[in-house]
Amino acid sequence: MASAFETKATIATFGGKLLKLSHRSNATQTPMDVNLYLPPASNDRKVPVLIFLSGLTCTPNNCSEKGFFHAAASKAGLAVLYPDTSPRGADLPGEKDSWDFGEGAGFYVNATAEPWKKHYNMETYVTQELPEAVFGAYGDKLDRSRVSITGHSMGGHGALTLFLKNPGMYRSVSALAPICNPSQCPWGEKAFGGYFGQDGDGKALWAGSDATELVRAKLKSGDKLPCLIDVGTGDNFYNQKQLLPENFEKAVKETGVEGVTVRYQPDYDHSYFFISSFAEDHVQHAAKYLL
């Protein structure tokens, strides 16, 4: 069980409050920072929660400052929860050597390989420990029965996979420039090779945390996947085949899954200039299922 939250800052913004919180996680055995945006209070009703999973290198602050979710969340009456992207300060060998592996790059999985498995348990943290802590501390303001999930890049992978692995946990999913088929791209091969293993039993685990493979394994024709994906056509990582939304689309089509919208936005890049431009759409997508 996580420790109680320490409130490091309370910031007025868009009519609500952004709380910068920290607590000690049992899943990661480290302190974890998390930001929580509470929209303006209205009629003492509990508000639903949209979880935003950030991309490689980010902390909870990047999207809080540059993602522009609060403008739309304030209007819709949603809270937004920003977990960190990995444990920090675990002090493992090589943990800080790469920007796309280790610290800032937890990939929202539970590592099974040494030395990562003691701390790199972001899946348990995001799906179990963090919600327990947040709904425990803010249960008077937040409705734990209404939660959706979204994310960017590595966090888009996190949103898609955690949604697909946990039926009923989230009411909808969306993603901005998500990694869609990590087993087939350099970022994913490095991360899954490290956290699960390069071959044998480790390699066998990759498909279980791969959004495209999960569509094929978990869904069948006619199943509804309430999913919005945006990708910029000027996104270098998309063009370098790190994201592979086309593979996800193919799996959706071949499986006969319904409800998925994938949009290619002309010229947009991978940055927060892209995220912020479509934040309102992703809040409204979630709001359709939460309100």
Place this chain on the structure above:
Amino acid sequence: MASAFETKATIATFGGKLLKLSHRSNATQTPMDVNLYLPPASNDRKVPVLIFLSGLTCTPNNCSEKGFFHAAASKAGLAVLYPDTSPRGADLPGEKDSWDFGEGAGFYVNATAEPWKKHYNMETYVTQELPEAVFGAYGDKLDRSRVSITGHSMGGHGALTLFLKNPGMYRSVSALAPICNPSQCPWGEKAFGGYFGQDGDGKALWAGSDATELVRAKLKSGDKLPCLIDVGTGDNFYNQKQLLPENFEKAVKETGVEGVTVRYQPDYDHSYFFISSFAEDHVQHAAKYLL
């Protein structure tokens, strides 16, 4: 005359394009970065321009990334122009010793004291050289007859003073947490003491670049000042009497000037969390006079 713009980046955002530009300035004798947001093109009409002057330490990028003017500017059909806050790279002694004087702290004045007067001519740069360069290069897209000005903190001071000093140049003015009476606050005393001088002829110049003094000197009863000011009550710098909007309000009231709205926003701080929350209001204030 400034050199031609070099385009360092073109970024799709909120349906328009953010251009990161650089040119060599004659007024400052240095290269100057400037950002220009162009809203989505519509019917080949030229769009008006809102100039945003940034606060201490900022470059054109801070507000471009965190101010969220583009969401509202895109809807209204305004361009937004972000000058830098000072010359950079002039290599003057002590230029980088303080965060509130020298580099990043040009205060939008023309320095008269040594060693600053050769380079620190931000007033000429913002009011003359930059508009000439921008309307020269983008005259097919921008309407030079429709320009308004806004800004934050030191940039709010810049917006208020440049508006008051240059009747007819801008159609409206607004400011977020502006320094309003620099002659009476530590930031202003340091800046004006350095750029103009601590006494004698130098000190005599302070009032000519002080927004509160300019209201008293330039305006008379019944004059209209199309001005919106927002200040957060949780702003440390407001509470430390660096901003002094109350002095500006007093000058407006005692002079009998009309059209000024000063709003105190409960709990908001001095940061971009505050700026972004009210960016839409400041775009709409400008749009009333520009569209």
